[in-house]
Every structure is written in C-alpha cells, then in structure tokens.
Amino acid sequence: VNKNEIYTNQNDLLLIESIQIRLLMKCAMISIQIAKLDKAMKSAQFCLNLVEKTTNSQSNSQSNSFLIARILNLIATIQKKQSEYDEAHKTLNRALNICEITLSKQQQFKNGLTTINRQKNFEHIKLINSEITANMRLIALIRNGLGDVNRKSAKYDEALNNYKQSIELLEKVCGSNHPDVAEVFKNIGLLEKKCSHYIEAEKNYSRAIAILESTFGCDQIRTPKYGLYLSDLGDLCRKLGKLDQAANYYKRALKSIEIILGESHAEVAEILNSLGLLEKKRANYFEAKEFYERALIIIENNFTSDHPKLAFALTNLADVYRKLGDFSAALPIYKRSLNLLEIKLGLNHPELADILNSIGLAHKKLAEYDEARDCYERAIALTRNAFGDNHYKIGIFEGNLADVFRKEQQFEQALLIYERAIEIVISNLGPNHSETAELQHNIAQVKIELGSFDEALTLIQKALNSVKNELGAEHPKIGMYLNTLATLQLKTDAQNEAKRNFELAITILEKSLGKQNAEVADVLINLGKLELATKNQQAARTNFLRAVSIVRTVFGTSHYKYETLRKELLKLGVKLEPSTSKIKKQINNSNLNSNSNSNSNSNSNLNDQDQDQDQNDTNPYYRSSLGLYLAKPKKRVDYQTPKQTKIINQSISIFPPSVSWLNDFYLGGWGYKNNTTQ
Numbered sequence: 001v002n003k004n005e006i007y008t009n010q011n012d013l014l015l016i017e018s019i020q021i022r023l024l025m026k027c028a029m030i031s032i033q034i035a036k037l038d039k040a041m042k043s044a045q046f047c048l049n050l051v052e053k054t055t056n057s058q059s060n061s062q063s064n065s066f067l068i069a070r071i072l073n074l075i076a077t078i079q080k081k082q083s084e085y086d087e088a089h090k091t092l093n094r095a096l097n098i099c100e101i102t103l104s105k106q107q108q109f110k111n112g113l114t115t116i117n118r119q120k121n122f123e124h125i126k127l128i129n130s131e132i133t134a135n136m137r138l139i140a141l142i143r144n145g146l147g148d149v150n151r152k153s154a155k156y157d158e159a160l161n162n163y164k165q166s167i168e169l170l171e172k173v174c175g176s177n178h179p180d181v182a183e184v185f186k187n188i189g190l191l192e193k194k195c196s197h198y199i200e201a202e203k204n205y206s207r208a209i210a211i212l213e214s215t216f217g218c219d220q221i222r223t224p225k226y227g228l229y230l231s232d233l234g235d236l237c238r239k240l241g242k243l244d245q246a247a248n249y250y251k252r253a254l255k256s257i258e259i260i261l262g263e264s265h266a267e268v269a270e271i272l273n274s275l276g277l278l279e280k281k282r283a284n285y286f287e288a289k290e291f292y293e294r295a296l297i298i299i300e301n302n303f304t305s306d307h308p309k310l311a312f313a314l315t316n317l318a319d320v321y322r323k324l325g326d327f328s329a330a331l332p333i334y335k336r337s338l339n340l341l342e343i344k345l346g347l348n349h350p351e352l353a354d355i356l357n358s359i360g361l362a363h364k365k366l367a368e369y370d371e372a373r374d375c376y377e378r379a380i381a382l383t384r385n386a387f388g389d390n391h392y393k394i395g396i397f398e399g400n401l402a403d404v405f406r407k408e409q410q411f412e413q414a415l416l417i418y419e420r421a422i423e424i425v426i427s428n429l430g431p432n433h434s435e436t437a438e439l440q441h442n443i444a445q446v447k448i449e450l451g452s453f454d455e456a457l458t459l460i461q462k463a464l465n466s467v468k469n470e471l472g473a474e475h476p477k478i479g480m481y482l483n484t485l486a487t488l489q490l491k492t493d494a495q496n497e498a499k500r501n502f503e504l505a506i507t508i509l510e511k512s513l514g515k516q517n518a519e520v521a522d523v524l525i526n527l528g529k530l531e532l533a534t535k536n537q538q539a540a541r542t543n544f545l546r547a548v549s550i551v552r553t554v555f556g557t558s559h560y561k562y563e564t565l566r567k568e569l570l571k572l573g574v575k576l577e578p579s580t581s582k583i584k585k586q587i588n589n590s591n592l593n594s595n596s597n598s599n600s601n602s603n604s605n606l607n608d609q610d611q612d613q614d615q616n617d618t619n620p621y622y623r624s625s626l627g628l629y630l631a632k633p634k635k636r637v638d639y640q641t642p643k644q645t646k647i648i649n650q651s652i653s654i655f656p657p658s659v660s661w662l663n664d665f666y667l668g669g670w671g672y673k674n675n676t677t678q
Contacts, residue, residue, distance in 0.1 A: 017050060017054055020050065021047055021050055021051055021067070024043045024044070024046055024047035024050070025043075025044070025047055025070070025071065025074065027039075027040075027043040028040045028041075028043035028044040028047065028074055028078070029074070031043060032077060032078060032081065033224075033261065034261070034262075034265065035081075035265060035266035035267075035302040035303075037078055037081055037082055037303075040078050041075070041078050041082075044071060044074050044075045044078060045075070047071050048068065048071045048072070048075065051064055051067050051068055051071060052068065065098050065101070065102050066098075066099070066102055066131070066134070066135060066138070068095075068098060069095040069096075069098040069099045069102070069138060069142075070095075070138060072091050072092070072094055072095035072098070073091075073092065073095050073138065073141060073142055073145060075091050076088045076091040076092045076095065076142075076145055076149075077145065079091060080145070080148055080149060080152070082304075082307070083152075083307060083308050083344055083345075085149050085152050085153050088145070088149050089146070089149045089150075089153075092142050092145050092146050092149065093146075095138075095142050096139065096142045096143070096146070099135055099138055099139045099142065100139065102135055103132065103135045103136065103139070106128055106131055106132050106135060107132065109128060110125060110128045110129070110132065133173050136169055136172070136173045137169070137170065137173050137174060137180070139169060140165075140166045140167075140169035140170045140173070140180070141166070141180065143162045143163075143165045143166040143169070144162065144163065144166040144180075144183065144184050144187065146158075146159075146162045147159045147160070147161075147162030147163040147166065147184075147187060147191075148187060150162060151187070151190065151191050151194070153349075154349055154350050154351075154386045156191060156194070156195060156386070156387070159191055160188070160191060163184050163187055163188050163191070166184050167181060167184050167185070167188075170184065177211050177214055177215060178211070178215075179211065179212060179215060179223070179225070181211060182207075182208040182209075182211035182212050182215075182225070182229075183208070183225065185204045185205075185207045185208040185211070186204065186205060186208040186225075186228075186229050186232060188204045189201045189202075189203075189204035189205040189208065189232060189236075190232060192204060193232075193235065193236055193239070194387075195387055195391065196387070196391050196392045196393070196428050198236060198239065198240055198428075201236055202233070202236055205229060205232055205233045205236060206233070208229050209226070209229050209230070209233065212225065212226050212229065223260070224256070224257055224260045224261050224267060226256055227252070227253040227254070227255075227256030227257040227260070227267070227271075228253065228257070228267060228270075230249045230250075230252050230253035230256065231249065231250060231253035231254075231257075231270065231271050231274060233249050234246045234247075234248075234249030234250040234253060234274060234278075235274055237249060238274070238277060238278055238281065239429075240429070240433075241429070241433050241434055241470045243278060243281060243282060243470070243471070246278055247275075247278060250271055250274055250275050250278065253271050254268065254271045254272075254275070257271060264298055264301065264302075265298070265302075266298060266299070266302040266303070266309075268295075268298060269294075269295040269296075269298035269299050269302070269309070269313070270295075272291045272292070272294050272295035272298070273291070273292065273295045273312070273313060273316055275291045276288040276289075276290075276291035276292040276295065276316055276320075277316065279291060280316075280319060280320060280323065281471070282471060282472070282475070283323075283471070283475050283476045283477075283512045283513075285320050285323050285324055285512075285513070288316075288320050289317065289320045292313060292316045292317045292320065293317070295313050295316075296310075296313045296314070296317065299313050306340060306343070306344065307344075308340070308341055308344050308345065308351070310340070311336075311337040311338075311340040311341045311344075311355075312337070314333050314336065314337045315333070315334060315337045315354070315355050315358065317333065318330040318331075318333035318334050318337070318358065319358060321333070322358065322361060322362050322365075323513070324513065324514065324517065325365075325513070325514075325516070325517045325518045325519075325554045326554075327362050327365060327366055327554070327555075330358075330362050331359065331362050331363075334355055334358055334359045334362065335359070337355055338352065338355045338356065338359065341355065348382060348385065349382070350382050350383055350385070350386035350387070352378075352379075352382055353378075353379040353380075353382045353383045353393065353397070354379075354393075356375045356376070356378050356379040356382070357375065357376065357379045357393075357396070357397055357400060359371075359375045360372040360373075360374075360375030360376045360379065360400060361400065363375065364400070364403060364404060364407065365518065366555060366559065367407070367555075367559055367560050367561075369404050369407060369408055372400075372404050373401065373404050376397055376398075376400050376401040376404070377401065379393075379397045380394055380397045380398060380401065383397065389424075390424055390427065390428070391424075391428070392424060392425055392428035392429055392435070394421075394424055395420075395421040395422065395423075395424030395425035395428070395435070395439070396421070396425065396435060398417050398420060398421040398424070399417075399418060399421040399422070399425070399438065399439045399442060401417055402414045402415075402417035402418045402421060402442065403442060405417065406442065406445060406446055406449075409449075411446050411449050411450055414446055415443065415446050415450075418439060418442060418443045418446065419443070421439055422436065422439040422440070422443065425439060432465075432466045432469065432470075433466065433470070434466060434467055434470045434471055434477070436466065437462070437463035437464075437466035437467050437470075437477070437481075438463070438477070440459040440460075440462050440463040440466075441459065441460060441463040441477075441480070441481050441484060443459055444456040444457075444459035444460045444463070444484060444488075445484055447459065448484070448487065448488050448491065453488060453491065453492055456488055457485075457488060460481055460484055460485050460488065463481050464478065464481050464482075464485070467481065474508055474511065474512060475508075475512065476508065476509055476512040476513050476519065478505075478508055479504075479505040479506070479507075479508035479509035479512070479519065479523070480505070480509070480519060482501045482502075482504055482505040482508070483501075483502065483505045483519075483522060483523045483526060485501050486498040486499070486500075486501035486502045486505065486526065486530075487526055489501065490526070490529070490530055490533070495530060495533070495534060498530055499527070499530055502523055502526060502527040502530065503527070505523045506520060506523050506524065506527070509523065515550075516549075516550050516553055516554070517550070517554075518550065518551070518554045518555070520550060521546075521547040521550035521551050521554070521561070524543045524544070524546050524547035524550070525543070525544070525547045525561070525564070525565065527543045528540045528541075528543035528544045528547065528568065529568075531543060532568075537572055540568075540572065541569065541572045541574060544565055544568050544569050544572070544574075545569070545574070547561075547565055548562065548565040548566070548569065548576065551565060557577070557578075566578070
C-alpha cells in the first residue's frame with residue numbers, strides 16, 4: 001500500500017519511515033545471523049538509501065548522520081563476511097569520518113549548553129551525553145571492524161592498533177566487562193595466534209570467555225559468540241598439541257552453536273572443520289573426512305562458489321586424500337583452491353602459504369622435486385613477508401624444503417636448513433612438540449646417510465617419545481619413525497631388532513593408513529632389503545612384490561621407486577614391465593632411428609605400439625573410448641561436491657555395473673585412481 005494514500009500528516013510519514021528503517025536494520029542483522037548475506041545486503045542498502053533521502057529533505061541531519069554511520073558499519077560487516085575486504089575498509093572509513101564529525105559537533109553543542117546555563121539545560125545536557133556515549137561506542141565498534149579487515153588483509157600492526165583503540169574507547173563508555181569488550185579481546189587473540197604468539201593469544205581468549213561468563217552466568221549464556229570463543233580456544237590448544245583439551249572445547253562450542261543457530265549455520269561449518277583438523281592430527285583420516293564433508297555441505301549452502309571458505313574446506317579435504325596416498329585426487333583440488341584464493345585475496349596473501357605447502361608435499365611424494373621446491377620457497381616468502389623471520393610456519397616450510405635437498409642427496413645443504421628450521425619451531429612450540437619431533441626425525445635421516453649413527457639414534461628416540469606423548473603409540477608417525485630406527489639398526493648390524501621394528505611399523509601403518517598406502521611400501525622395501533641381507537630370498541621377493549603393487553597403484557610406473565623395485569625383483573628372477581620413463585626413452589630412440597632410416601617400417605610400427613603402451617600405463621581409461629574421452633575432459637571434475645553427487649549417480653545409472661572404470665571415476669574424486677581399471 002502506498003503510504004501517501006493513507007497519511008497526509010508529514011509527522012506520520014516520518015514516523016512510518018523511522019519504523020521502516022529500524023525494521024530493515026533488524027532484517028539485515030537477522031539475515032547476517034542466519035548467513036543469508038545477499039538478503040542482508042539488500043536490506044541494508046535499501047535502508048541506507050531511505051535514510052540518505054530523508055536526510056537530504058531535512059535541515060537538521062545530525063541524528064540521521066549517526067544512523068547512516070550505523071548502517072555503513074552494518075554494510076561493512078556483510079562485506080567482511082563476503083571477503084570483500086577492500087570494500088569493507090572503504091565503508092568503515094566513511095562511517096568513521098561521519099562519526100568523528102558528528103562527535104565534534106555534539107561536544108561543541110554540549111559545551112555551549114554548559115556555558116549558557118548548566119542548571120536550566122540539565123535535561124538537554126543529559127540527552128546530549130547519551131548521544132555522545134552512543135557515538136563513541138559506535139566509533140569503537142568501527143575501529144574493531146577496521147582491525148578485523150586489516151587482520152584478514154595481513155596488515156597485523158595496523159590491526160593491533162585498531163583493536164587497542166577500540167578497547168580503550170569501549171572500556172571508557174561501556175565498562176571493562178561489556179560483551180563488546182570481550183569481542184575485541186577475542187579478535188586480539190586471533191591476531192596473536194596468527195602471529196604464533198600463543199601465550200598472549202590464550203590470555204586474550206580466556207579474558208573474552210570470562211567476561212561473557214561473568215555477564216550472563218555460565219549456564220545462561222545464549223549468545224553464539226560464546227561457542228565461537230570456545231572454538232578459538234580449541235584451535236589454540238590444537239596448535240600447542242593439547243589435543244584432548246582442544247576436543248573438549250570444540251564439542252562444547254558445537255553444542256552451543258547448534259542450539260542457538262541451528263545445525264546448518266555457517267558457524268557450525270567452522271567448528272566441523274576444526275574437528276576435522278583435530279582428527280587429521282590424530283591420524284583418524286576417515287573421521288576427519290566425514291567432518292570436512294559435513295562442513296562442505298553447509299558452506300556450499302551458505303556461500304557463493306568463489307568464497308574463500310569453500311577453498312579452505314576443499315583444501316582440508318585434499319589433505320586427507322594426500323595423507324591416504326591419493327595424490328591424483330588431492331592435487332587438482334589443491335590447485336583449484338589456490339586459484340580461487342589468488343583471485344579473492346591476491347597473489348601475496350599469507351593464507352596462500354598453507355595450500356602451497358600442501359601442494360609441495362604432494363609433489364615431493366611424487367618425486368617431483370623441482371615443483372615441490374618452488375611451492376615451499378613461495379610459501380616461505382609469503383609467510384616471511386607477513387610475519388617476519390621467526391614464525392613457526394617458516395620453520396615447518398623450511399623443514400619441508402630441506403626434505404627436498406635430502407631426497408636429492410644434498411645432505412649438507414639439507415642439514416643447514418633443518419637446523420635453522422628446528423630452532424624456529426622450538427622457539428615457538430617447544431622442544432617436545434610433534435612438529436619438533438618431525439624435524440628431529442628428518443635430521444636423523446641425514447645423520448644416518450652421513451654415518452653419524454649415535455647422533456641419529458638420540459634424535460629418533462626423542463622424536464618417538466614426543467609423538468607418543470602427544471599423539472599416542474599408534475599414530476602413523478610412530479610407524480614412520482620406527483622404519484627409520486630399523487634402517488639405522490640394519491646399518492649397525494642389529495638385524496633382529498631391525499626386523500622387529502620393521503614389522504611393528506607395518507602393523508601400525510596398515511592399521512592407521514590402510515594396506516595400500518605409500519608409507520607401507522617404504523617399510524616393505526626396507527624389510528625386503530633386510531631379508532636379502534640375511535639370505536632369505538623368498539621373504540624378500542614377497543615383500544618386494546607387495547611393495548611394487550602399492551607403488552604401481554599409488555604412483556604408477558613412472559615413479560623412481562617402481563624402477564628400484566623392478567631391478568631388485570629382476571635379481572630374484574621376477575621380471576616386470578619397464579617403467580613408463582624407460583618406455584618414453586625407448587620411444588625417443590625409435591623416433592631417432594626412424595628419422596635416420598626412412599625405409600624402416602618395422603621401427604615405425606614398434607614406435608606406435610610403444611606409444612600405445614605408454615598411454616595404457618598412464619591412462620586407466622585407455623581400453624574404453626568413452627573412458628579416454630573422460631580422461632581428457634574439456635572441463636575437469638576437480639571434486640564431486642555434494643551438489644554434484646546426484647548428477648554423478650544419475651550418470652552411473654546409465655551404464656551397467658560392469659563398467660568398473662566409471663565407478664572409479666566417481667570414487668576417485670578428481671577423475672581416476674591409477675591402475676584400478678581392469
């Protein structure tokens with residue numbers, strides 16, 4: 001109904017517009033709470049247009065200016081949640097400018113009233129004081145918002161300055177136990193955690209939680225912020241290796257958020273992702289995958305397909321595939337996530353470093369060392385530019401870079417980088433953290449190669465103790481470290497102890513990672529070498545054959561481990577087909593021969609046959625023309641998200657069950673699992 005047809009009194013019209021503005025703002029705030037950001041922005045923008053129109057039609061616009069600043073702060077909140085940080089920064093600065101001009105006018109007006117007649121103007125002064133207080137609180141909230149934007153944009157010094165200004169104002173106008181103060185302390189905690197200042201982070205988180213508990217009472221807290229603060233404290237405990245404490249905080253947080261906001265709210269996805277990270281740390285990869293997939297469904301339903309939260313969720317899922325040895329599924333997901341974040345956050349944002357590190361880990365496992373090195377070096381540079389030289393992630397990334405030099409047998413260079421990395425990690429996480437243990441183990445591997453067996457033994461024992469205390473005796477890292485310990489024992493002629501540790505390592509790794517994991521193959525290779533050294537050829541042959549089956553499945557026949565195993569088995573009378581890399585060399589030689597002798601038709605035919613074999617080895621769909629088409633799609637399916645599952649299932653239903661490669665196409669995530677097709 002057109003309000004002008006009902007009301008003719010101008011005051012009535014203004015009243016209706018005032019009510020409409022308030023309702024629109026409430027609609028926007030509720031839409032933010034339920035993660036309907038497009039609706040929130042629509043309400044907020046409509047509200048802003050209405051107030052600006054009203055302001056232009058009135059001579060006294062001071063109160064409306066304050067309202068405009070409030071609406072701009074609301075719009076900036078939506079822009080932050082949409083990851084539009086540059087736009088949010090502009091909006092907040094505009095709001096701050098309006099507030100500061102309004103505050104100056106309010107204070108001048110108050111001073112004028114006090115000068116004329118304080119007694120007579122008491123009520124007016126009381127009113128203007130309340131307006132000044134409201135304006136100062138809004139300025140504090142805007143500065144807190146600027147801190148968030150600067151933190152997300154990796155401008156950490158500016159963010160900390162914004163937060164401190166915000167707290168100073170809020171404590172002045174609201175008191176030190178107000179929930180707004182708690183929010184800023186929580187944000188400072190996030191900043192300190194990001195900069196790996198964990199003691200300071202814990203202090204700020206604990207203070208934020210204490211304020212809410214003292215304000216509402218522990219059993220009566222009905223704000224979702226309480227659950228989010230618990231989750232942040234859980235993140236901190238997870239980083240510090242306090243996994244049981246972290247699990248407790250996450251479960252309390254999840255229960256609180258689901259009760260208040262519902263099970264499909266975007267904030268629930270954040271906690272599910274954190275629970276997935278926790279289970280991944282414990283090597284419970286299938287449980288982690290379930291948490292990630294639940295989070296992914298929520299994120300897809302609440303955010304656009306190019307939102308950074310989707311990239312982070314996909315990266316976490318790819319980490320599980322990598323841990324389980326499914327590199328063909330992991331790498332395309334990583335690259336999709338990296339591309340998305342580069343577009344949304346820019347090429348130099350430190351959030352890219354973790355994905356680059358993960359991509360490097362996958363390339364390292366595939367023996368693609370140049371690609372791995374490039375990823376690690378870029379990750380180190382991004383982290384160093386954002387946080388300085390002593391951030392713990394620099395230690396982790398440099399440790400991974402040293403792994404590449406170790407794999408390339410550049411042991412002195414590797415040792416130099418390891419020692420620098422472990423110093424950084426110990427200074428941030430302590431000498432008994434699992435990240436420290438990882439570096440100790442890798443340094444031990446170099447010491448073994450250099451013949452420093454006593455030093456290696458000491459390092460391995462320290463690493464084993466740290467991981468057992470933090471992650472438990474059945475964590476896969478225990479299996480990996482036992483493999484290294486047994487390798488050392490084999491070199492020092494302690495063959496019985498070595499065999500026991502190899503067998504225990506296999507048991508632990510098979511239980512935690514599955515029987516077809518690449519880590520299991522590494523131990524089987526070493527156990528096979530031990531059996532050869534003790535003249536037990538039958539046992540050696542059995543272990544090598546099991547290992548080659550895993551290597552062929554996980555890496556294909558182009559990986560150096562396949563060629564190593566092929567040569568070992570050839571000594572034992574078992575002949576395998578040449579590796580893909582060897583076939584390619586034969587093809588190149590055949591091409592040279594055919595160019596030098598134009599009448600050599602037999603060579604041409606052989607060349608064609610070899611090319612087919614090469615394609616057959618690297619493409620599990622080669623035997624089917626439709627499979628060949630799917631293996632080279634115009635638009636590759638990076639990951640079947642829950643929304644795509646229905647489409648894929650419909651596709652599968654078209655074909656008979658005997659078309660096994662199509663099932664592999666679905667189960668493999670990206671497109672295929674090597675050598676699964678019969």
